[in-house]
Each structure stands twice: as C-alpha cells, then as structure tokens.
Amino acid sequence: MSWIDIGHIDDVPLRGARLVKTPVGCVAVFRTAEDQVFAASNSCPHKGGPLSEGIVHGTKVTCPLHNWVFSLETGEAQGADAGRIATYPVRIEGKRILIDAASVGKKAAA
Amino acid sequence: MTKKLVVIGAGMASGRALEHLFETDAGAYDVTLFNAEPRGNYNRLMLSPVLSGEKTYEQIVTHDDRWYAEHNVTCRFGEKVARIDRARKVVVGEKGEVPYDKLLIATGSTPFMIPLPGHDLDGVIAYRDLEDTERMIGLGATPGAKAVVIGGGLLGLEAAAGMAARGVEVTVVHIMGHLMERQLDEAAGYLLRKALVDKGIHVRCSANSRQILGDGTGHVRALLLDDGTELPCDLLVMAVGIRPSVALAKEAGLEVARGVTVDDHMVTSDPDVLALGECVEHNGALFGLVAPLYDQARVVARTLLEDTAHFVAREVSTKLKVTGCDLFSAGDFAEGEGREDIVFRDPARGVYKRLVLEGNRIVGAVMYGDTADGNWFYGLMKDGEDVSGMRDTLIFGPAYQGGAAADPMAAVAALPADAEICGCNGVCKGRIVEAIQGGAGTLDAVRAQTKASNSCGTCTGLVEQVLAVTLGDDFVMPAAKSVCGCTDLTHEDLRRLIKLQELKSQPAVWQELGWTTPNGCHVCRPAVNFYLLADWPLDYQDDPQSRFVNERNHANIQKDGTYSVMPRMWGGMTDPKELIAIAQAAEKYGAAVKVTGGQRIDLLGVKKEDLPGIWADLNAAGMVSGHAYSKGLRTVKTCVGSDWCRFGTQDSTGLGIRLEKKLWGSWTPHKVKLAVSGCPRNCAEATCKDVGIVCVDSGYQVGVGGAAGMDVKETERLVDVKTEDEAIEWTAAFIQLYRENAKYLDRPYKWIAKVGLDWVKAVLADPAERAALNERFELSQSVYRKDPWAEHVHNRADRYQPIADITLEAAE
Numbered sequence: 001m002s003w004i005d006i007g008h009i010d011d012v013p014l015r016g017a018r019l020v021k022t023p024v025g026c027v028a029v030f031r032t033a034e035d036q037v038f039a040a041s042n043s044c045p046h047k048g049g050p051l052s053e054g055i056v057h058g059t060k061v062t063c064p065l066h067n068w069v070f071s072l073e074t075g076e077a078q079g080a081d082a083g084r085i086a087t088y089p090v091r092i093e094g095k096r097i098l099i100d101a102a103s104v105g106k107k108a109a110a
Numbered sequence: 111m112t113k114k115l116v117v118i119g120a121g122m123a124s125g126r127a128l129e130h131l132f133e134t135d136a137g138a139y140d141v142t143l144f145n146a147e148p149r150g151n152y153n154r155l156m157l158s159p160v161l162s163g164e165k166t167y168e169q170i171v172t173h174d175d176r177w178y179a180e181h182n183v184t185c186r187f188g189e190k191v192a193r194i195d196r197a198r199k200v201v202v203g204e205k206g207e208v209p210y211d212k213l214l215i216a217t218g219s220t221p222f223m224i225p226l227p228g229h230d231l232d233g234v235i236a237y238r239d240l241e242d243t244e245r246m247i248g249l250g251a252t253p254g255a256k257a258v259v260i261g262g263g264l265l266g267l268e269a270a271a272g273m274a275a276r277g278v279e280v281t282v283v284h285i286m287g288h289l290m291e292r293q294l295d296e297a298a299g300y301l302l303r304k305a306l307v308d309k310g311i312h313v314r315c316s317a318n319s320r321q322i323l324g325d326g327t328g329h330v331r332a333l334l335l336d337d338g339t340e341l342p343c344d345l346l347v348m349a350v351g352i353r354p355s356v357a358l359a360k361e362a363g364l365e366v367a368r369g370v371t372v373d374d375h376m377v378t379s380d381p382d383v384l385a386l387g388e389c390v391e392h393n394g395a396l397f398g399l400v401a402p403l404y405d406q407a408r409v410v411a412r413t414l415l416e417d418t419a420h421f422v423a424r425e426v427s428t429k430l431k432v433t434g435c436d437l438f439s440a441g442d443f444a445e446g447e448g449r450e451d452i453v454f455r456d457p458a459r460g461v462y463k464r465l466v467l468e469g470n471r472i473v474g475a476v477m478y479g480d481t482a483d484g485n486w487f488y489g490l491m492k493d494g495e496d497v498s499g500m501r502d503t504l505i506f507g508p509a510y511q512g513g514a515a516a517d518p519m520a521a522v523a524a525l526p527a528d529a530e531i532c533g534c535n536g537v538c539k540g541r542i543v544e545a546i547q548g549g550a551g552t553l554d555a556v557r558a559q560t561k562a563s564n565s566c567g568t569c570t571g572l573v574e575q576v577l578a579v580t581l582g583d584d585f586v587m588p589a590a591k592s593v594c595g596c597t598d599l600t601h602e603d604l605r606r607l608i609k610l611q612e613l614k615s616q617p618a619v620w621q622e623l624g625w626t627t628p629n630g631c632h633v634c635r636p637a638v639n640f641y642l643l644a645d646w647p648l649d650y651q652d653d654p655q656s657r658f659v660n661e662r663n664h665a666n667i668q669k670d671g672t673y674s675v676m677p678r679m680w681g682g683m684t685d686p687k688e689l690i691a692i693a694q695a696a697e698k699y700g701a702a703v704k705v706t707g708g709q710r711i712d713l714l715g716v717k718k719e720d721l722p723g724i725w726a727d728l729n730a731a732g733m734v735s736g737h738a739y740s741k742g743l744r745t746v747k748t749c750v751g752s753d754w755c756r757f758g759t760q761d762s763t764g765l766g767i768r769l770e771k772k773l774w775g776s777w778t779p780h781k782v783k784l785a786v787s788g789c790p791r792n793c794a795e796a797t798c799k800d801v802g803i804v805c806v807d808s809g810y811q812v813g814v815g816g817a818a819g820m821d822v823k824e825t826e827r828l829v830d831v832k833t834e835d836e837a838i839e840w841t842a843a844f845i846q847l848y849r850e851n852a853k854y855l856d857r858p859y860k861w862i863a864k865v866g867l868d869w870v871k872a873v874l875a876d877p878a879e880r881a882a883l884n885e886r887f888e889l890s891q892s893v894y895r896k897d898p899w900a901e902h903v904h905n906r907a908d909r910y911q912p913i914a915d916i917t918l919e920a921a922e
Contacts, residue, residue, distance in 0.1 A: 006914035014287060015629065015655040018913035029913060033296060033629045034445065050671050053659035055632040059445045062632035064659040064667060069632070073447035099916075106916055 001089060003098035004106065009037065010095070017052035017061070023105035027088060028052035029097060030072050032059055037097055038072035039090040045083040112140050113211040115414065116201045118191050118358065120145035122154060123387030123403040124216035125173055130411030132181050138415060141183045142208045144201070147239060148188035150178060155400060157243050161272030167240060194362035196380055212382055212414055215359055215370060219352035219388035219398075224260065228322030233330035234346045237269045242347075249345050250276025257281075258333045258343040260319055262289040266349035267306065271435075274311050281312040281341050283333065288315055288617065293439035295628055297455075297462050298478040300617035304460070305435045322346060352398060354389040367391050374420040375413045376406055386410050395423055427475075427488045436477075438484035441491050442466065443474035445628065454505045456480075457622040463505055464628075470498040483507035522575040531576065532569045537562035539576060546580045553577065571598075594633035596625050601637065601853040608641050614649045616642065616656070630656075637854035640741070643777060644849045647890035652777075660739035663910075664898045665721055668714065675701070675713045675724055677733035678774065681748045681766035681786075682709030691731030699724050708745035708783065710736055722907035725899035734774075734897035741855075742777045743784070743845075746770040747795065751788035751805065760805035762788035765834050769841060775895040776887070779852040779861070782845065797825050800858045801841050810837040814844055815859040815867070823859050826867055828874070843880040846887040847873060 012018045012031040019042060020027045028042040028051050036059065042052050049065030060078060062069050069078040070085055077083040089100035115131075117124050120143050128141065143150075156170035178185050192202045200207045221236030223229050235242050246269065249255045255278045259270045262284030270280045282289075288299030289306075303313050318336035325331035332342045354369035365371040365379035369391030376384050376392075386406040388397055397403055402423055412419035427440035443466045445451070454463040461479035465472055465487065472491040477484055486508045490497060497504055525531075527540030537560050545559045556573055557563055563570045578585045592598045599607070604623070613619050619638050620630065630638065635656035642650040654662045665673035677692065692711055696703050699720050701713035716724055725735075737744060746769050749755065751762030766786040773784070785796035786803045796802030798818035802825045804811045809832040813825030828844060831837050844858075847870065852861035862870060873879055902910075 004916055006916065011908075011913050013655055013909070018909070021912050021915040021917050023917055026912070032445070034443070035291070036445075047669070048671070050659075050667070053663070053667065055635060055656065055658070057629055057631045057635065058627060059447075060631075065669075067632065071447065097913075101916075104916070 001103075002101040003091070003093075004101045005096050006099050007097050008095055009035065009092060009097055012037070012097070015056045017054075017056065019052050020099065020104075022099075024086075026052075027099070027104055029090065029099070030056055030061060032056060032072075035092075037090055037092055039088040039099055040070070040072055040075055041085040041087075043085070044068055044070075045077075045085060046081070051085065112137060114209060115139035115141045115212050115214065116208050116210040117141060117143045117214045117216060118194075118201065119216035119218055119387070119389075120147075120149075120151045120173075120185075120187070121216055121218050121387060122151065122172070122400060123218075123407050124214060125151035126404050126407035127214065127216075127386060127410040127414075128181070128183070130408055131414055134411060135415055136181070139212070141181070142201075142210075143178070143183050143185050143187075144189060144191050144203060145185075145187045146190050149240070150174065150185065150187060152240070154239075157237075157240070158268035158272055160240075161243050161246055161269065162275040163247075163272075191358060194358060194383075196362055196364075196383070199382065210382075212384065214410065214414075215364075215378070215383065215385040215389060216387045217355040217358060217389045220355050221348065222351045222353050223348055224319065224350055226319055226322050228324055228330070229348075231322055231324045231330045231346075232328050233344065234322060234348065237265050237347050237349045238352075245345065246273050246278075246347065247276065249273060249278050252344065253277075255279070255345070256341075256343045257345045257347065258283060258341050259347045259349060260284075260333070261349035261351070262286070262313070262315065263292065263349065263351070264290060266347070267302075267435075269347050269349055270311050271306070271309065274309055278345075279310075279312075281314065281343075282306070283317045283319060283335070283341070284313070284315045285318060286315065289313065290437075290439075293476075294437065294478075295443060295464065295476055296617040297464070297621045297628070298437060298439075298476050300615060300621055301460055301462055301478045302435055302437060304618075352388060354391070354396060356389060359385065359389070367394075369396050372421075374409075374422075375418070376410045376421055377413060384410055384413060392421060392423060397423075401427075427484065436479055436481045438475065438477040438481035438488075440484070440488045441472070441474035443476050449473070451628065452501075452505045453626060453628075455621055455624045457624060462621055465505060467497065467501075470496045470501075472497060522572065523579045531572050532560075532562035542573060542576050543580050546577060551577075551581065551584070593637060594631055596627045596630050596634050597623060599623060604638070605641055605645075605851070605853075609645055612646075614642065614646045616653065640777060640779065640854050644779075644890070647893050661741070663718065663721065664725075664735055664739065664902060665716070666739045670715075672715045672717055673721060674738070675716050675721070675728075676706070676710055676736040676738035677728050678736040678770070679710045680770050681746055681763050683748075683763060683767065684711075688731055688733060691728060691733065695724050695727045698727070706738075708738075709747050710738070710745060712738070719911055722903045722910050726903045729897070729900050729903065735899045737774065740777065741780050742775070743770070743773040743782050745783060746773075747783070747785040747799070749786075749788045749793040751786075755788055757791060758788035758805070759807045760788060760810065760834075762786040762794065762803075762805050765803065765805075765810075765837065766794075768834065769838060772838060772842060772891075773845060775897075776845070776849070776891060777894060778845065778849050779854050780857045782848075782858070784841070798822065799825065801825075801844060803837055803841070809833065812837055812840050812844075814870070815862040817857060817859045819857075821859070826862075828867075828871065839880060839884060840874065842887050843874050843883040844870070846883040846890075849890075850883075850886075 006020050015033050017028045017030045026042040027039050030038045042050055044063040046068050049063040051061050053064045054061040059072050060069050068081050075085040075087040088103045091098050151173040153170045153172050159165040189203050200209045221238045257273050257278050257280050259266045259282045262282050270282045274280045288296050289302050320336045321334045323332045330346050332340045334340055356366045356370055359370045360366045370385040370389050372385050372390045372392050376386050378385050387403050406421050409419045409421040449468045452465045463477045466474035471494050475487045525539050529539045531539050541560055542562055545556055550556045550559050563573045639653050639656035643652050660666050665675050696713050699716050702715050704712040706712050746766040748763045748766030752758035782800045784801045785794040785799045787794040787796040788805050796804050798816040802813045802816055811830050812828045814828045816825035817823040829840055848858050
C-alpha cells in the first residue's frame with residue numbers, strides 16, 4: 001500500500017470528522033473517543049446525507065439526515081436498515097493520519 | 111579467556127540483564143558499567159513513593175556498591191561516554207577507553223521537554239531521576255509553594271500527587287480531554303480526576319500551554335495557557351513523554367529508527383552490539399513500561415551466552431502509584447468490530463470495570479476503584495483463555511465462577527428483612543415490604559413512603575423486584591420509556607439525578623448513572639449535553655460533538671448538503687445597510703433568497719466551505735446569527751404597533767426587540783418562537799407561539815404553550831401584566847422554568863401538558879421564585895448570549911474546510 005499524509009490527528013475533532021477531497025470523491029475521516037481513526041464514504045446510501053456531519057458514538061456514526069447508523073469498521077448499516085458505505089484503509093503514524101492512496105483512486109507517486 | 115562486556119547505562123533493564131548473566135554463568139564476562147548519573151542502579155518506578163515520602167532513596171536502591179564489587183563489575187559512574195569506536199571495538203569514556211568483545215547499549219530515554227517559550231528557565235524540570243525528585247521534595251519545605259505539572263499521564267499524576275502530599279498546591283495541565291487517555295477510557299478518567307480533585311489537586315483538561323513566564327531573574331513565575339489563564343508556580347514539571355536516547359548509537363553508525371533497531375535476540379545492526387530498554391525499537395514498537403524490559407533483559411543474557419532466545423512483545427498492564435487512586439489498565443480497550451464490552455459500574459462506591467472481549471477472549475481491561483481482580487483478568491488475557499463458559503459472571507471476578515446461574519427474583523426473595531436495598535437512604539427490605547403491605551403498590555408510592563431509590567436511583571430495579579415478589583401477579587412493571595438503549599432511566603429521572611447528584615460532565619453522567627455504552631449514542635448525547643449546560647452553565651462546557659449538525663455548524667443543512675444562513679433581524683426590523691449587505695452576500699455566495707414566516711431573510715444554498723466567509727461579511731455589517739437552526743430562541747415576530755398602526759395600543763415592536771435581545775443565544779429543550787402583537791387583531795400571530803404577548807390598552811396579555819406545527823394549538827393565558835418590564839420578567843422566568851424542567855425535544859406546549867399549566871402558574875406567581883429564575887437565566891446568558899458566527903470565524907474557520915485535498919496531485 002502507498003500511504004499519503006492527510007493531516008494531524010488533532011485536526012479532526014474528538015468524536016467528529018473532517019473531509020478529504022480525493023479522486024473518488026469526498027471521503028470522511030472519523031476520530032472516535034478512543035482516538036481511533038476511520039475513513040469512509042461521506043455519502044449515506046439512503047438519501048446522500050453527509051456522514052461527516054453525523055454524531056460519532058463508539059465506532060459508529062449516525063447520518064444527520066435520517067439517523068441511519070453505520071459501523072465505521074465494516075461500513076455496514078446497523079439495525080433494521082440495509083446498506084453499506086465504502087471504507088478506506090487509514091492509519092496513524094505518530095500523530096499523523098495516513099490514507100491508502102490507491103484505494104481512493106490516486107496513482108502511486110511517480 | 112574471559113570476554114569483555116561493556117554496558118552503557120546502569121538502569122533497571124541493564125541491571126536485570128546483568129543479574130541474569132551472573133546467575134547463569136558468573137565468569138563468562140568481565141563487565142565494565144558506565145553510568146552518567148553518579149550512582150548505580152535504583153528502582154526508578156519507586157521514585158514516586160520517595161517523592162510522596164512513603165519510601166526513602168536507600169530503600170529503592172537495587173544494586174549497591176557491594177553487589178557490584180561481588181560480581182567484579184568495574185563501575186565508571188558519573189562518567190559520560192563520549193563515543194563508540196566500532197572499528198577498534200572500544201568505548202571512549204571521558205576518562206579513557208575500554209575495549210569490548212560485546213557491547214550492551216542501555217542508554218534509556220530522555221524526557222521530552224516541550225519547546226515552549228521559557229522552557230529553559232530555572233525551576234522548569236522533568237521527572238526522571240533522583241535530582242528531579244529532590245527538587246520536588248525541596249519545594250514541599252516551602253510554605254505556600256505552588257507547582258504546575260504539564261502532562262496528565264502516569265508520571266505527571268504521580269509527580270502531582272507526590273508534591274500535593276508534601277503540602278504543595280499543585281495544578282495539572284493536560285492537553286487531552288481526560289487524564290491518562292492512553293491507559294484509561296473517559297469513564298475511568300473521570301473517576302480518577304474526581305479522586306485527585308478530592309486530594310486538593312487542581313486539574314485542567316483540554317488545556318493548551320502557551321508560554322512559561324519568568325520572574326525577571328531567570329526563575330519560573332507562572333504558566334500561561336492559550337485561554338489567557340496564568341497559573342502561578344514556583345516549580346514547573348514537564349511530564350509529557352520520553353524519547354529514546356539514541357545519540358551515541360547513531361553516531362556510531364548503528365541502524366536507528368525512533369529507537370536503536372534490534373532483532374528478536376536484542377542484537378543491533380552490529381552483531382557484537384546489543385541494546386535493550388527504553389532506547390530500543392523492536393518491530394516498530396518502543397517500550398516505556400518495565401515488564402517488557404525485564405523480558406528483554408532475559409533475552410540479552412541468553413544471547414550474550416550464545417544461547418538462543420526470542421523477545422516477544424506482550425500485553426502490559428499499568429497501575430498508578432498514587433495512594434487512594436486504585437486503577438488498572440491492560441491490553442487494548444478500543445472498541446472494534448467483533449469486540450464486545452462488559453461494563454460494570456457501582457456509582458455509590460465509585461467503581462468502574464470494563465472488559466473488552468474479542469472471540470471469547472479478553473483483549474483489554476480497564477478498572478477503577480476496585481482493582482483486586484485486575485491480575486486475574488490480566489492472566490486470562492495473557493493466556494488467551496476462552497471465557498465463554500463464565501461470561502455471565504466474568505466481570506465479578508474469580509470469586510463468582512462456578513455454581514448455578516442465579517435467578518434474580520429468587521435472590522431477592524431470599525434476602526432477609528434487614529438486608530439493605532437502598533444504600534443512599536438506608537432502607538432495608540423489611541421496610542419496603544411493610545410499605546407495600548400497607549398499600550404502596552407502585553414504585554412511586556414506595557419511593558414516596560420509604561425514600562428507597564429516591565436518590566441515586568440505581569436500586570430502582572431491586573425495589574421493583576421486591577414489589578414483584580411481595581405483590582405477586584398484582585404487580586405490573588411500569589413501562590416507563592427510557593432515554594435510549596444506553597440507559598434504563600427516563601428523561602425525567604435523568605434530569606432529576608443530574609441536579610441531585612450535581613453531575614457536571616458527560617463522563618460523570620455515564621459513570622454515576624450506569625450507562626451501558628462507553629460514550630452514549632446519537633439519541634442520548636444531545637439530550638445529556640443540553641441538560642448539563644442548562645443546569646450547570648458555568649461548570650459545563652457545551653460539546654459541539656454531541657450536537658446535531660445544524661447546531662454544530664450554526665446553519666441549517668439542506669437536502670443537497672448545502673446550508674441556509676439566516677441573520678437575526680431584531681423584532682423583524684431591518685434597514686437599508688443590512689439589506690445591502692444581505693444582497694451582496696447572496697450575490698457573492700450564489701445564495702437563493704427567501705423571506706421567512708419569522709420576519710427574516712433566509713439565504714439558501716451556501717456551501718459549507720463558504721460559511722465562515724458569509725458570516726464574516728454579515729458580521730461586518732453588524733448582523734449576528736439568527737439561530738434559525740437551534741433548539742433555542744428563534745425569532746420574535748412583531749407588528750408595527752403604536753409606532754405606526756392606528757389601532758396599536760402599545761409599542762409591540764419595541765417590546766419584541768427587547769425580548770429578543772434578552773433571550774437570544776439561549777439553548778432550550780426545543781425551539782422557542784415568540785411574537786408580540788400590538789392589539790387583539792393579532793397581526794403578529796402571537797396566539798400560536800411558544801410565548802405570545804398580545805398588547806391591550808391596559809397592558810400585556812402573556813400567553814404560553816401555543817403551536818402551529820404538527821399540532822396546532824392556541825396559547826393559554828399565563829398572566830396579564832401592566833408594564834413591559836413585567837412582561838419581560840414573566841417571559842424570561844417561564845423560559846427558564848422550561849429550560850430547567852422540560853424533557854429534551856418537548857416544545858413548551860408538550861411540557862405544559864405534562865406538568866399542568868396550574869403548576870407553572872403557581873411557581874411563577876411567587877415573585878421571589880420569578881426573580882430567582884430570572885437570575886439563573888441571566889447567569890446562563892452571561893455564557894451564551896454571544897454570536898456563534900463571529901466566534902467560529904475567529905477560532906475555527908479551518909474546521910469548515912476539507913482537512914486535505916489529494917485530487918490535484920493525482921491529476922498529473
């Protein structure tokens with residue numbers, strides 16, 4: 001995998017998210033209360049709600065438009081709703097957040 | 111011939127390695143030991159008990175002069191090593207060279223000093239060695255001495271507690287939201303904080319240090335925080351972390367990453383040079399706790415004796431050595447897919463236990479208050495034992511394993527009459543049964559008569575079981591609706607308990623009220639956030655991450671992800687200057703323009719990135735947020751009143767503006783809309799508002815509890831008053847009563863339906879009560895009556911932009 005630095009962990013609010021613009025569209029980068037970081041599609045499969053604006057609880061996020069809940073680890077909708085959001089490999093090195101370049105449609109650096 | 115071993119650094123790791131070496135083959139090596147500190151090995155972990163006065167330095171020495179002499183170790187203490195010459199295989203000390211066959215690098219780590227302005231002042235120290243400890247002990251001898259500790263991790267807290275025990279006034283400044291965030295979750299961090307505060311230690315979390323201030327003679331005077339607070343101190347201790355000391359190894363050309371790179375045998379990139387301890391990096395990991403270092407020491411001794419051994423990093427556990435703060439942390443307690451939590455909370459005793467399970471194995475444990483079973487859990491975790499067979503009782507520890515599963519009803523039935531059910535109020539089972547047999551057939555009746563479950567509420571389930579056992583089939587469990595799946599409490603109980611127990615933070619609520627999830631969910635978090643800020647405006651800080659998107663971004667999200675922006679128009683009045691600014695903003699940001707029913711102008715279709723820009727433009731024209739997005743005061747609609755209208759009886763516009771200026775910015779359980787009509791023709795439609803005032807010749811008719819949404823409801827008369835001031839006083843008192851008592855997301859009409867308008871009237875009829883409500887409202891407004899737009903433009907405009915844009919480079 002080829003990792004790209006997208007920012008410092010403190011740039012993402014605790015129990016919050018920020019957006020990254022990528023070739024595959026806007027990707028939401030989430031930070032949980034336990035300082036875990038996840039990257040997933042910003043768009044809810046239900047009505048396209050911006051998931052980066054949802055409330056982050058545990059390792060889940062609730063869509064701000066109609067309260068669909070998604071696991072940030074698997075991307076699966078929770079409870080009675082059926083659907084899935086794309087997730088992308090992301091990791092922390094020191095205090096920097098790195099995202100897997102290839103998975104978000106970026107060619108490896110020449 | 112005996113080989114020569116040179117060891118650089120006499121610390122706990124190298125000391126243990128030498129012990130193993132001599133035990134196995136005492137004559138294998140001639141050992142020379144360098145140490146920069148002018149002494150041999152002592153137990154650094156025990157510096158904290160030395161600091162607090164529970165131990166002396168002599169008691170923590172692990173290897174004294176006699177030990178070194180017995181094992182023929184040549185000690186070069188107080189002498190620094192200048193360099194390592196690998197080509198000639200010699201170590202160059204300040205007082206001469208020593209040749210080696212094998213070299214062991216154990217240089218440990220150095221404390222990381224934040225390069226704040228003033229970090230080189232006298233009186234700014236780390237917490238690392240005996241010298242630092244003695245500085246802190248010395249401070250305790252000065253009456254009225256103050257100290258600041260930067261860093262709320264293990265070491266920082268031990269330093270703080272130690273100094274506090276010696277009478278120093280200590281403040282801990284921690285950058286993260288809770289203490290020891292690497293070892294503890296929020297709930298345990300909350301309990302720890304509470305215990306430290308009880309010891310008289312001041313704790314400031316989420317606090318950024320800006321500068322260390324001197325007194326003019328080169329000595330530290332105070333720490334200045336980002337928010338402008340100055341914390342005076344005679345000593346400032348930085349305990350923010352350590353860095354491997356790798357300078358010697360690096361100069362010698364050894365492979366160094368963050369630490370000196372070693373393989374499984376603890377050998378560096380040079381086969382004759384080994385390394386261990388806090389200076390090494392193994393498989394990308396660094397080491398700061400003692401357990402893995404001792405494992406490394408064992409491996410080093412075997413490798414030196416040409417035996418094969420492998421170092422395997424393992425889970426470690428942590429305990430804080432502060433008397434009276436019992437905590438235990440081991441493994442990984444982050445949530446994860448396939449991971450499950452078992453949480454046990456006993457609010458009355460301040461106990462919190464959390465086990466993290468994955469595939470029927472324990473992978474993490476956090477405990478506070480009662481850590482007796484910590485090592486048992488740690489053992490199960492280390493051994494990877496399958497715990498599925500004892501899962502139901504696992505959290506209660508080894509004493510509860512085995513035996514038949516218990517029926518809770520049978521257990522309650524078997525309790526003797528003098529068994530205590532309610533610990534808070536000291537109510538035993540016999541007293542409850544007596545009350546039930548005397549006719550108290552419901553939980554509320556038992557609560558009213560005996561006070562059982564009337565305080566912390568955690569015994570509610572038990573009381574219900576006593577009811578069920580006593581009444582048999584006559585008892586119907588009440589189907590009160592809980593806030594959400596995270597708790598069994600209703601909103602009403604939650605509010606009552608937050609006030610009663612003076613819970614002032616979200617982790618306090620989760621812990622003391624036994625939340626079953628680590629940090630709530632999207633249903634309870636906004637409610638808890640509101641209750642806390644409504645009840646404790648000065649103590650609790652609003653948490654944007656517990657708010658719905660509109661309130662977090664101070665704009666209304668639309669179905670396409672854009673936002674609408676609506677500036678406040680006081681009482682529906684505007685002027686050409688404001689209208690020009692609105693028109694220019696609409697043009698600049700491509701917004702659609704809509705006149706609203708609340709007598710304001712809405713700008714629709716603004717992109718999130720543009721929000722700080724449009725706000726700054728509107729602010730520049732003197733406009734502030736209209737809070738058209740909040741569970742708070744929205745708008746005060748008015749007619750033109752006696753200023754213009756030939757029927758107007760009073761200055762309805764002026765009253766509307768005064769009300770809006772008093773109430774704006776306040777958060778309420780649900781949105782609040784007001785209107786003031788200048789005469790009974792009611793052009794401002796005041797009779798379907800949450801508070802609607804109709805002016806009449808003799809004064810003002812204040813009505814409350816109207817609605818014109820999913821339900822349509824006419825207001826009911828609260829009071830008739832003679833003056834504007836009285837109308838405002840009654841309105842603010844009503845809003846504050848609603849803020850303090852209503853369930854989150856109940857509009858006033860729903861709340862009034864529950865408590866009864868008569869109750870509201872009775873409370874507000876008392877002038878003293880009205881004055882007190884007004885006072886509490888003003889106290890809250892001292893925090894919240896301000897423009898969030900201006901604040902976001904100044905402090906967090908960057909949060910509205912993407913964190914990164916990686917599309918551009920990819921286009922090549």
